[in-house]
Amino acid sequence: MKLSCNGCRVLRKGCSQDCIIKPCLEWISSPESQGNATLFLAKFYGRTGLLNLLANATDQNPPATVVVAASVCCK
16 A cells, blocks of 8 residues: 655645655655645645646746745744
């Protein structure tokens, strides 16, 4: 059985092999902080809005808002 990433777990959505949330959380060391960051951003953007924002971001240029908000949330 494959476990969901911490972001998908707090959003209660299925995590797939090509999950768009997991790569965004790799720089956050604590699993609890990964979940908190995802939950904070999902409350701010909404679940669908957050997933759309991450889906439209490029790998080389993540949205600055997501990075800043997640880093503030994790401190």
